[in-house]
Amino acid sequence: MPVLDRSEFLAKLHQMLRGLRGCGSQSVLLLADIRQLRVINGRLGYGIGDRLVERVGEIIRTALRPKDLLGHLGGGCFGMFLPRLPGPEVAQLAIHRIDEHLGDAIALDDVEVPVRLMYGQAWYPDHARDVDRLLNDAELALAAARDRGGVSLVFEPDMREEGMLSTALVAELRLALEQQQLELYYQPKVTLATGRTSSLEALVRWTHPGRGILPPGQFMPTLENSHLALPFTEWSLNLAMHEVAVLGRRFPGIQVAVNLSANVLYAPNLVAQVQAAMAIWNVPASQLALEVTESAMMRDPRSSLETLRRFADAGIRLSIDDFGTGYSSLAYLRELPVNELKIDKSFIMGTTQGQENRKIVLSIIELAHNLDIGVVAEGVEQAATLDWLREAGCDLAQGFYFARPMPRKRLEQWLKASEWGFAEQASNETGARAPAIPSDVTD
Template sequence: MPLESEGYRGVLLVTDRTFEKETFGPQDVQLFETLAAHAAVTLEKARLVDRLRRVALEREYDALHDALTGLPNRRAFNEAVARTLAAEVGGAVLLMDLDDFKDVNDTLGHRAGDELLQITGRRLHAAVVEDLPDGVAPALRGTVARLGGDEFAVLLPGVGEVEAEARAHELLEAVIAPVPLQDITLTTTASFGVAPIPPGARDSDELLVHADVAMYAAKATGDGVASYVPEDTDAVHRRLALAGELPAAIEERRFEMWCQPQIEARTGAVTGVEALLRWWHPVYGWVPPGEVVAIAERTGLLGRLTLAVLAESLRLRSAWAREGLELDVSVNVTARDISDLALPGSVGALLAATGTPPASLVLEITESGVMSDPERSLEVLASLGRLGVGVSVDDFGTGHSSLAYLERLPVHEVKIDQSFVKRLEREATDSTVVRSIVLLAHDLGMRVVAEGVESDVARERVQALGCELVQGFVVARPMPGEQIPRWVDEHVAEPLVG
């Protein structure tokens, strides 16, 4: 007798009736069919219950795990922290992200980026969870979670601050180990923030904020790992508030471009300006440009900020040109900017939109910025050079570039760091470094700008050493870009006799 439920699921077999000389009749068959039907319904219900149980377990798993890496997600991490706080065993929360993950996506594609995230997750999980010795209490087992993007969190119950920082260094070494990816070996960098669990900690959110502050410090110093140092609450709130408001500030052009003039050392003629970012916040006042850039980099807004700064600087230069004032404009760009292969195309579009001659735009880079990824930087700078855009090495003499790379760079200008200029101002005999830089630059066909020149004495000395351009308070302090035409009209060139 078949048991039917979406096809045959079984057979009801009845044999060996005990009554002698009596076989099964029609009524018996009807009874057996009824029993088989009931059995089939029962089996089907059991199957449905099993299916529902499996679906519920899968949904519960999905609700607590990241689909890409299989690691616990933010919700699961919060629950793990809550259990640790309830157990009162202490410990630390670590927050990590990959410093150059955007570059991987931009150059190798999102599939490669996903693979890198999976490898990073496996390495963290292996180091935190799989390498635990046998017999470790459940309350002391670590948790690794992916919070989103390239951001991972690690919970280390029962460890002190010193041990937590040491573990963070170990995890950093594991994460940055070379990764075979799409026929290349990729080396990436990462930053860890360590937040010890203090007595009376309330929840995971508080600890993640502390860890985020520490990770921000690790990125700023370049050390890779930093522990949270209790800060003034206002400082944390400031950082979070500025990070939250920066997207709108960029989109709505709430910042200003101030400009500092540059003049020829011998003639005093104004040749150009350096455009400097200024952001006035209604609560915090003027926000330092370095802080704005650091927040933009931390929140993934650096590319948008750089293009907005370039667009506003070129808009100002175009407005001056309409008044008959042709000046070069120099704009600072970061190491991440000059490793962005899309930068030359964006710059070309902005030049075309504002009618700016390419040679009138000078992008200022740093030695350390180039050396952070020399091959890609060279490729981007070469593309900018083919556009006709000028490139200047800022703060020259303070970085770690080699002559081999400097000679390969499409650079037409170097800016002597103001620390050398100040020493030169104090003592005329302290000119070895400046003289060497000038000779090197001239041998490579570059002009030299002395920045941070604050007195006539310093101006005379850098001119005597061969610097072509001067920038600093002795010429003018930075001013709103709209004031440049009037300042130029009022400026009286003061030639120096060399």
């Protein structure tokens, strides 16, 4: 059976469901979505993207049974209906067979295009008995797989409520961006050799009209997996550059780190967007660092490396966040043009509890220094932890022991008054100068 278009697929699915009524067997609707198709379109052109979608459909068809239904539902999404299955394990076998047939990449015009699919499953008749509900449940499972970084998820009833909550939260976040309810707080990073602050990490906070100030953990996972990810990144970059330009008047050369999410990392215009923000506020590349989690890079190591090299070529500092949680290889780490590794706080906080975490932290520090990469310890909350990190040769640290994240004006006071504050004299000795900033930049 050929690959059907959306209307043909849904009409045929409706007929098949009517024929299955009362048969007593299980059937599954599988949705498969091509990961990072928008990035592929942006980098290689929509012609390549369209051909990739067509080729993926052809390959999926070869992996299915003749009686299985296959349709292209739009974009990079395919629908498959596998009737009369003996059990759920057969659906997993079908997914495995499809992935095997696809391989890691597809050659188009002498270009190896990486291809990976995510899957959502909904079962007839257990989850739904009509086309609309079955399709909706499979879409919720696919969205959950995307949000949770998984490969394949089976629909669960709780996903209906999660889906409604997520949709409502995205609508609230869109208003938050429009109505300036979001702001950046900054947490100092202290250089352990001097005991003074040299750089900051920008962290978003949401002043919700009904719930007060919300930390990022309560809304960022939803935002990063929505269409707002790119607009949010543009907003955060511009605000961070504005505020570091203001800070640079009093604290010459101070650096700020901005976090990039996994779904933004592969955007084709990301490097240009970052450079535009620096140009608007006349901030030199030496005062900006970009933080990317290790797990985000490992979603597509080849594309991540390409993007990070473009940033490095532009003179922008790069930092791997939450290092130790993403299973990157030593060979891959050697290729990365990074300046800094941030050791995940779970390892740092564990250094006071036993030798195992200390061994892990020591090995990361040694590895990084052998590659001429600096090390930042996250989550420092006790003096004993700080003393041990100094002895271990760690370069920088951040955590509640020094300061909690704070808005810029409070940060300015802290940088002047705290024992961990900005060492202006040390900065001047290095020759750092505050950049000339546009005359309309205000405090």
